[in-house]
Amino acid sequence: MARAPFRSVVALSGGVGGARFAYGLSRALEPGILTVVVNTGDDFVHWGLSVSPDVDTVVYTLAELSDDERGWGLAGETFETLERVRRLGGTHWFMLGDRDLAMHIARTEALARGETLSDVTLRSAEALGARARILPMADGPCHTMIETESDGTLPFQEWFVKRRAAPRVRRVRFEGDPPASAAAIAALQAADVVVIGPSNPFVSIDPILGRAGMREALAGKIVVAVSPIVRGQAVKGPLAEMIASLAGEAPSAAAVARHYGELLSGFVVERGDETDVAWLPVLPTSTVMKTRADRVALANDVLEFAGRLR
Amino acid sequence: MARAPFRSVVALSGGVGGARFAYGLSRALEPGILTVVVNTGDDFVHWGLSVSPDVDTVVYTLAELSDDERGWGLAGETFETLERVRRLGGTHWFMLGDRDLAMHIARTEALARGETLSDVTLRSAEALGARARILPMADGPCHTMIETESDGTLPFQEWFVKRRAAPRVRRVRFEGDPPASAAAIAALQAADVVVIGPSNPFVSIDPILGRAGMREALAGKIVVAVSPIVRGQAVKGPLAEMIASLAGEAPSAAAVARHYGELLSGFVVERGDETDVAWLPVLPTSTVMKTRADRVALANDVLEFAGRLR
Numbered sequence: 015m016a017r018a019p020f021r022s023v024v025a026l027s028g029g030v031g032g033a034r035f036a037y038g039l040s041r042a043l044e045p046g047i048l049t050v051v052v053n054t055g056d057d058f059v060h061w062g063l064s065v066s067p068d069v070d071t072v073v074y075t076l077a078e079l080s081d082d083e084r085g086w087g088l089a090g091e092t093f094e095t096l097e098r099v100r101r102l103g104g105t106h107w108f109m110l111g112d113r114d115l116a117m118h119i120a121r122t123e124a125l126a127r128g129e130t131l132s133d134v135t136l137r138s139a140e141a142l143g144a145r146a147r148i149l150p151m152a153d154g155p156c157h158t159m160i161e162t163e164s165d166g167t168l169p170f171q172e173w174f175v176k177r178r179a180a181p182r183v184r185r186v187r188f189e190g191d192p193p194a195s196a197a198a199i200a201a202l203q204a205a206d207v208v209v210i211g212p213s214n215p216f217v218s219i220d221p222i223l224g225r226a227g228m229r230e231a232l233a234g235k236i237v238v239a240v241s242p243i244v245r246g247q248a249v250k251g252p253l254a255e256m257i258a259s260l261a262g263e264a265p266s267a268a269a270v271a272r273h274y275g276e277l278l279s280g281f282v283v284e285r286g287d288e289t290d291v292a293w294l295p296v297l298p299t300s301t302v303m304k305t306r307a308d309r310v311a312l313a314n315d316v317l318e319f320a321g322r323l324r
Numbered sequence: 325m326a327r328a329p330f331r332s333v334v335a336l337s338g339g340v341g342g343a344r345f346a347y348g349l350s351r352a353l354e355p356g357i358l359t360v361v362v363n364t365g366d367d368f369v370h371w372g373l374s375v376s377p378d379v380d381t382v383v384y385t386l387a388e389l390s391d392d393e394r395g396w397g398l399a400g401e402t403f404e405t406l407e408r409v410r411r412l413g414g415t416h417w418f419m420l421g422d423r424d425l426a427m428h429i430a431r432t433e434a435l436a437r438g439e440t441l442s443d444v445t446l447r448s449a450e451a452l453g454a455r456a457r458i459l460p461m462a463d464g465p466c467h468t469m470i471e472t473e474s475d476g477t478l479p480f481q482e483w484f485v486k487r488r489a490a491p492r493v494r495r496v497r498f499e500g501d502p503p504a505s506a507a508a509i510a511a512l513q514a515a516d517v518v519v520i521g522p523s524n525p526f527v528s529i530d531p532i533l534g535r536a537g538m539r540e541a542l543a544g545k546i547v548v549a550v551s552p553i554v555r556g557q558a559v560k561g562p563l564a565e566m567i568a569s570l571a572g573e574a575p576s577a578a579a580v581a582r583h584y585g586e587l588l589s590g591f592v593v594e595r596g597d598e599t600d601v602a603w604l605p606v607l608p609t610s611t612v613m614k615t616r617a618d619r620v621a622l623a624n625d626v627l628e629f630a631g632r633l634r
Contacts, residue, residue: 061373061429061432061433062372062373062429062432062433062436063371063372092402092404092422094402094404094422094423094426095405095422095423095425095426095429096426097426098422098423098425098426098427098430099426099429099430101426101451101452102426102427102430102447102448102451102452103430103434103447103448103451104426104429104430104433104434105433112402112404112405112408112422113404113405113408115405115408115425116404116405116406116407116408116409116411116412116414117408117412119371119372119405119409119414120408120409120412120413120414122371122372123371123372123414123415124413124414126372137412137413138412138413141411141412141413142411142412
């Protein structure tokens with residue numbers, strides 16, 4: 015157990031994989047220790063409402079409200095509004111459930127009256143009972159754009175959800191370049207250790223690392239990443255294809271470590287993948303999180319490993 | 325039965341009472357005969373969405389989707405989004421159900437891409453199976469404002485729903501002065517008879533009559549109104565108090581007839597109320613609609629009466 019040594023831990027996270035790992039951290043650490051800084055590059059406006067898919071996935075997961083079997087959204091969710099919108103001829107490609115919709119309504123209202131996305135996120139995470147501080151990477155808009163080989167440039171959600179991540183990716187770029195949120199910077203400055211969850215480096219973590227102030231706040235910190243690639247395959251999502259097309263190499267844990275480069279103090283991989291990564295401290299362990307207990311076990315492993323790197 | 329004589333009937337309507345009467349007309353007349361022109365003075369923006377309460381009440385009622393017992397909204401409605409918005413600290417005084425919400429989402433989307441409110445309303449009424457053409461009085465904004473004696477000036481829905489129509493009304497005025505919608509004018513010009521439902525004259529019918537082009541389109545038409553006052557009392561809503569404060573007289577069917585003045589060719593009242601109205605043709609009948617059969621019976625009575633006025 016690595017609880018005692020850390021007074022402050024920051025996790026960087028995208029959606030599902032990062033959220034599950036953050037859940038493990040939130041259970042492995044005492045209350046008040048963990049802050050999760052979440053990608054907002056996927057944020058978009060839908061039905062006139064501000065939707066933050068990764069932030070909400072982290073909030074729901076840490077509040078134990080997420081639907082673990084389906085892999086997105088809320089457990090016990092209903093879709094009355096969506097079904098009626100479909101019948102009325104409205105846009106219905108994005109699966110917005112009735113309770114999830116409330117997050118976007120409350121967020122849109124709060125932003126309209128001048129609150130920051132950080133304020134809204136902290137408040138809604140608390141209202142729903144998430145056991146960590148959850149912060150967006152930035153308060154201003156930064157849109158992840160996917161330049162495809164076949165279909166031009168698409169906003170992330172259109173590429174990922176509407177087109178099912180099928181069009182091959184030529185380049186990922188960002189529209190909007192807001193600085194890291196003040197709260198995220200403060201959390202990083204106070205952190206004993208920074209953990210990068212098993213999220214997609216290109217579309218989940220790079221947007222966070224690219225915010226002005228972020229690299230400076232990370233300098234000198236113990237930074238440990240968990241590989242989202244296990245035995246050459248992505249646990250979830252289109253990462254394997256992206257490594258091939260964007261990094262020009264076969265998908266592997268090592269390719270992810272190379273992508274993060276000198277940022278990492280250590281790297282956590284699935285047992286057997288450690289042979290590829292010889293240039294930095296590596297923890298081989300069981301990284302695939304099937305149950306909630308798996309998440310906590312992985313979090314404890316990672317925290318203990320990070321403790322040894324200090 | 326008065327079906328044969330009319331090729332085209334227009335009903336002017338506010339919310340519940342007018343909608344129930346329009347339902348009766350839609351069943352008493354052959355398909356294709358009825359157009360309902362609906363007040364939009366109550367329209368407002370809520371959760372960033374364009375809400376048209378009276379239009380939707382008419383659509384739901386004519387599609388047999390309304391909750392007749394509760395008196396508003398949809399039968400079998402759920403409130404998952406509203407409950408979660410409340411928990412998240414968002415605005416929750418307006419009872420928006422999950423399916424109802426879809427109407428506002430689809431409408432807001434369609435208006436944003438340049439459709440008129442008439443287009444959207446016709447389309448959604450058809451999608452939900454309403455058995456009549458349903459048109460908003462205007463395509464541009466016209467906001468009913470309630471000047472109160474105690475609480476300043478309030479937008480209609482805030483006065484009516486949030487304040488439960490409690491603050492005494494000093495004056496009703498309108499912000500925005502759009503002309504009648506082209507479709508409403510065309511429907512009126514083609515009408516053999518125009519029927520004003522048992523709606524509130526001040527806040528439901530006056531906004532319609534006040535649109536530029538409306539009075540001209542009504543000139544020379546047979547116009548019959550159904551009294552919303554029965555034995556000195558409003559069947560529903562704050563009308564009795566408004567007659568007292570705005571017309572300066574005791575609430576009565578006669579006061580409503582005086583309010584409409586020379587517009588009326590005939591007036592339909594509850595049996596016993598006819599003694600007050602001596603200056604124009606009056607049909608005393610049973611006007612309180614408890615069942616759907618009551619609505620159809622009243623509609624048949626009114627149509628037959630209107631037929632005799634030609």
